[in-house]
Amino acid sequence: MTIAEAILLTVITAATPLLLAAIGELVVERSGVLNLGVEGMMIMGAATGIAVAILTGSSALGVLGAIAAGMALAALFAVMTLGLAVNQVASGLALTIFGLGLSGVVGARFVGVQREGIGKIDIPVLSDIPFLGRVLFEQDPFVYLSVLLVGGVWWFLNRTKAGLVLRACGENHTSAHALGYPVLRIRLVAILFGGACAGLAGAYLSLVYTPFWTSGMTAGRGWIALAIVVFASWLPWRAALGAYLFGGLTILQLHAQGFGVPVPSQLLAALPYLLTIVVLVLIMRVRQGSTAGPASLGVPFVPDR
Amino acid sequence: MRLVLERRPHVSVRLLVLSPLVAVALTVLCGAVMFAAMGLDPWQALHVYFVMPVSDAWGLQEVAVKATPLILIAVGLALCYQSNNWNIGAEGQFLMGAIAGGWIAIATHGVPNGPWLLPAMLLGGALGGAFLALIPAVLKTRFGANEILTSLMLVYVAEYLLDWLVRGPWRDPGGFNMPQTVTFEPEATIPLLFGDGRLNLGTPIAIVVVIVAAILVARTLKGFEIRLVGEAPRAARFAGFNDRKLTITVFLVSGALAGLAGVIEAAGTIRQLQPAISPGYGFTAIIVAFLGRLNPVGCLVAGVFLAITFIGGENAQITLRLPLDVTRVIQGMLLFFVLACDSLVAYRVRLVSREAVA
Numbered sequence: 001m002t003i004a005e006a007i008l009l010t011v012i013t014a015a016t017p018l019l020l021a022a023i024g025e026l027v028v029e030r031s032g033v034l035n036l037g038v039e040g041m042m043i044m045g046a047a048t049g050i051a052v053a054i055l056t057g058s059s060a061l062g063v064l065g066a067i068a069a070g071m072a073l074a075a076l077f078a079v080m081t082l083g084l085a086v087n088q089v090a091s092g093l094a095l096t097i098f099g100l101g102l103s104g105v106v107g108a109r110f111v112g113v114q115r116e117g118i119g120k121i122d123i124p125v126l127s128d129i130p131f132l133g134r135v136l137f138e139q140d141p142f143v144y145l146s147v148l149l150v151g152g153v154w155w156f157l158n159r160t161k162a163g164l165v166l167r168a169c170g171e172n173h174t175s176a177h178a179l180g181y182p183v184l185r186i187r188l189v190a191i192l193f194g195g196a197c198a199g200l201a202g203a204y205l206s207l208v209y210t211p212f213w214t215s216g217m218t219a220g221r222g223w224i225a226l227a228i229v230v231f232a233s234w235l236p237w238r239a240a241l242g243a244y245l246f247g248g249l250t251i252l253q254l255h256a257q258g259f260g261v262p263v264p265s266q267l268l269a270a271l272p273y274l275l276t277i278v279v280l281v282l283i284m285r286v287r288q289g290s291t292a293g294p295a296s297l298g299v300p301f302v303p304d305r
Numbered sequence: 306m307r308l309v310l311e312r313r314p315h316v317s318v319r320l321l322v323l324s325p326l327v328a329v330a331l332t333v334l335c336g337a338v339m340f341a342a343m344g345l346d347p348w349q350a351l352h353v354y355f356v357m358p359v360s361d362a363w364g365l366q367e368v369a370v371k372a373t374p375l376i377l378i379a380v381g382l383a384l385c386y387q388s389n390n391w392n393i394g395a396e397g398q399f400l401m402g403a404i405a406g407g408w409i410a411i412a413t414h415g416v417p418n419g420p421w422l423l424p425a426m427l428l429g430g431a432l433g434g435a436f437l438a439l440i441p442a443v444l445k446t447r448f449g450a451n452e453i454l455t456s457l458m459l460v461y462v463a464e465y466l467l468d469w470l471v472r473g474p475w476r477d478p479g480g481f482n483m484p485q486t487v488t489f490e491p492e493a494t495i496p497l498l499f500g501d502g503r504l505n506l507g508t509p510i511a512i513v514v515v516i517v518a519a520i521l522v523a524r525t526l527k528g529f530e531i532r533l534v535g536e537a538p539r540a541a542r543f544a545g546f547n548d549r550k551l552t553i554t555v556f557l558v559s560g561a562l563a564g565l566a567g568v569i570e571a572a573g574t575i576r577q578l579q580p581a582i583s584p585g586y587g588f589t590a591i592i593v594a595f596l597g598r599l600n601p602v603g604c605l606v607a608g609v610f611l612a613i614t615f616i617g618g619e620n621a622q623i624t625l626r627l628p629l630d631v632t633r634v635i636q637g638m639l640l641f642f643v644l645a646c647d648s649l650v651a652y653r654v655r656l657v658s659r660e661a662v663a
Contacts, residue, residue: 101633
């Protein structure tokens with residue numbers, strides 16, 4: 001394997017959890033809900049995923065467990081923000097704090113337990129293409145799934161009626177309600193989808209990326225996923241671009257150290273976070289300060305009868 | 306049949322007072338269920354968590370020591386949240402305060418210095434925290450960048466900065482390669498209030514800050530401006546209030562208070578810098594701010610309660626072998642219940658038949 005191939009491979013593995021979480025949050029935000037609890041749902045997915053996988057011996061069940069855990073936390077968020085019309089920012093923070101704590105409790109028994117990660121799927125013929133073949137078509141199932149999800153979400157939002165209605169809820173929930181669409185039910189489904197995606201992203205971390213559990217292993221990836229959604233201007237394909245960009249930044253650190261660049265490791269570790277800030281500022285400059293986000297984003301909705 | 310929310314015609318004062326208490330009660334109840342599910346005697350676990358920390362003089366002192374940074378940070382955050390500025394990076398501002406104040410202590414280590422040192426450190430800490438908070442504020446007002454994300458990202462940056470400093474340039478040469486700075490000299494430490502224990506002058510400082518903030522919020526135009534910008538931004542603009550300037554102000558104040566908390570923790574409680582000087586005070590203070598209803602005096606009470614959960618968590622780790630994360634679960638649950646109860650103060654949940662809805 002050449003160095004270029006190795007770098008591309010690590011970029012893809014670093015980007016995939018970001019992309020999975022971001023595409024889920026993108027749908028949630030398009031429906032008009034800001035769920036800041038991505039980090040909490042993601043790490044619960046990671047903890048539950050590896051716990052179930054170790055207890056049952058099945059990676060597939062682990063992944064399902066992770067999705068269920070993400071959705072359970074998302075449901076809690078939905079009860080708060082949709083059912084009780086609580087401030088979405090505060091609820092999302094609560095979800096993150098709660099998820100970080102609960103994951104530590106769930107994962108405590110599994111600290112240091114090593115298991116074999118989920119293997120790669122080799123797509124015949126295509127993977128024999130020189131250079132790109134091995135990088136693109138000999139990947140773990142999550143990578144394929146993330147690309148499918150991006151395409152699926154794009155198709156759903158832009159080519160289906162349900163997607164149009166979901167976007168209408170995000171742009172103006174009062175009008176959508178007046179037209180007779182069940183705003184809260186649509187948002188509930190979107191929030192659950194976001195939870196499932198965040199849980200899946202967590203499963204990727206604990207079952208593929210580093211196949212063991214450490215407390216706090218998401219290390220802010222949920223927050224970076226939120227930044228990617230802003231960067232992407234709420235567009236699915238741009239979210240993929242953003243995720244790969246950020247994935248590249250995260251692994252920069254590993255390779256810079258490998259090449260012996262004389263920079264403190266802490267500076268390299270802080271780089272993705274610093275660059276997130278820079279990117280957020282740049283994207284706002286490009287947009288001239290006007291937010292392209294859904295108009296009803298983050299505003300609680302209480303239907304009056 | 307379905308449940309719908311209905312806005313109450315007027316918010317009753319009794320409910321307002323009751324709601325945080327109900328939230329605490331529900332948290333304790335859920336905590337008991339969780340302990341039982343973990344195979345513990347719930348009574349014993351609750352006793353360790355909530356009663357043991359306040360049952361002797363030493364425990365009470367520790368509660369006050371832990372409550373101090375929580376209260377200081379929460380008072381600042383409450384100002385931000387009231388005016389719809391979402392500073393969630395107080396943890397980083399706390400660390401920056403410790404770094405800035407600690408730098409003065411380390412730079413003057415071993416050279417003769419006078420009584421100016423400690424005030425300089427406190428001021429330096431406040432400035433350090435304010436500086437880190439200024440970044441998201443400016444990025445928000447100048448470029449419209451989301452302050453939630455930028456302030457949070459800076460937490461990681463501050464963590465790595467502190468880590469680098471105490472492992473690299475500021476490491477104690479005589480410290481057996483441990484990642485820590487020299488122990489601060491007596492002139493650079495905040496005086497203790499009593500001979501034994503760790504309670505120091507930082508706690509009275511926090512109480513003074515609460516009193517000053519309470520007066521400012523309730524009795525001055527600035528306090529009114531903060532509340533108005535948060536509750537009715539359009540009205541505030543018509544009234545001629547500049548919301549950009551206000552964003553900068555509340556971020557500076559909350560950053561300075563978090564920084565002050567950081568330098569008090571470093572110079573009063575720990576007396577040196579280490580990589581882990583905070584058990585997440587900056588994040589727990591968010592809960593304190595909401596439990597205290599974004600009111601300075603409320604933050605004082607809430608800060609004491611959350612400090613108890615920190616000490617209770619440490620006790621439980623030793624006596625019951627519970628992971629420290631249990632504390633976070635309890636704190637997270639508490640925030641959920643606080644928010645839910647506050648919503649039920651404003652709304653009434655009613656069961657109506659489907660025909661009535663349609």
